[in-house]
Amino acid sequence: MSTSNTVSDRAEQIVDEFSLFDDWMSRYEYLIELGDDIPLLDEEQKTDDTYIHGCQSDVWIQSELDEDDRVLHFQGDSNAKITKGLAALIIRVLDEQPPDAVANADFDFLDDIGLHDHLSSQRNNGLKAMIEAVRERAQANRN
């Protein structure tokens, strides 16, 4: 994945991909498939620091700053497949982006992928908590 892609370029690409499916079931199946390809955390990386609170399922997202390139790398996991797919979407738009771009990233595209009208504002799916967590970590790495 090239870093020349901005967050919004990647978001647009995701919306395009999801628009190829014409029913909700295949869109969810695609989301689950994306979750299966997520860069996974090792069991020992699943700690309090990487745990995302406020989800119905367990979710972990780890971010690491590449000091040379000044970009963030993300890994994640969840014990629920849909949540893992959502984590994969977030990671896909944010991975290898500079902290500034991560902190300012717009996730409204999640409402346009045909899963749910108000996906990004739902409390239960953990999306909000994941987004807040990645933003917070990006803030901590800004300079």
Added chain:
Amino acid sequence: MPATTHPTPDTASFDADAFRADFPALAQDVYEDTPLAYLDNAATSQKPTPVIERLDRFYRKENSNVHRGVHRLSQDATEEYEEARASLSHFLNAPHPDQIIFTRGTTEGLNLISSTFGQMVVGEGDEILLTEMEHHSNIVPWQMLAEQVGASIEVLPVTDRGELRMDLLPAMLTDDTALVAVSHVSNTLGTINPMEALIDEAHAEGVPVVVDGAQSAPHLPVDVQALDADFYVFSGHKMFGPTGIGVCYGKREHLEAMPPYQGGGDMIDQVSFEKTTYDGLPHKFEAGTPNIADAVALGTAAEYMMALDWDAVQAHEDALLEYATEQVDAVEGTRVIGTAPDKTSVLSFVFDDIHPYDAGTVLDREGVAVRTGHHCTQPLLSRYGLPGTIRASFAAYNTRTDVDRLLQGLEKVQRMFG
């Protein structure tokens, strides 16, 4: 056999399909061409037309403040409000309407009791006995009280099937036990607890019992005098009434001895800066302008429920729960959580390899409304080693069609995640 001579459950004297027509929210598509199958009644029930119309009429015609005005509207509103209290009193078979305190719901009722009666009877070194199946609402207020006064929380365990360990009760009712707080029906398991026996045993040791009736008031005929409950609290919105209104019933001697819960208007007798004297029951516990409209409509909901043939309604609900349990149990990879012999209205289950959240999301897209997660009973779920369950919960308007929709949804869940 003609149905009139020997009514059989689900067919004879209760017509669930006709009853259902009273609930407009049930007749809608939640997604395109996807009608709603509403199985989240333990969270909240839908509202029948008479309750909706009662709210509408109150605001269109009767709206006024209560207990104060000399004008006609205020007198009418006061009368309606107090008539609602009388309806709720009948609903619980309370000795007198002034033992019915209107609250915001079960949670406020429990907080009211813990911060007034609790402060009176629980002291340093005392024990408050709860059970492992309590909702957070019937745990946290007692923990707050225990922390304030230096008391401790004791917990009566549940069995693998989800019954209270009544065999342990005598040993857990110690000289230090100051109060027992227990749910009549578990919101996660559906277990109906042996409330009369439990209250009898507690009273034999001189211990008062607070009953959380949030899940029982909608499904069981409740008689607070037969139970001999010291307190009985429930929410209106789970029994076809509005949100934001509930009831706290208490024995007269407790209510009279208790200090007020909140200070303000409507709860006073005389106020001066030197000293204020309080009004009598029930107003002592209803500071400020009450939730008049919702109380009036809750009265309508109680009358609506009391007009039903409860033997027939219960037979219908029991038959539906039995059918749903058999069907879900037969789905490969599922396990029912809560298999007590005495249950009502709640079917909790898990898949071996599918997270409840994944299942709930797909069920939602199929139009099937269930609750997934810990149902505000985290201690109970950790006792079973589960992150959560899928909970289908029924009301009298549910039919086998709703259960069949759940099963079709579960087949899709298996196809996607199995």
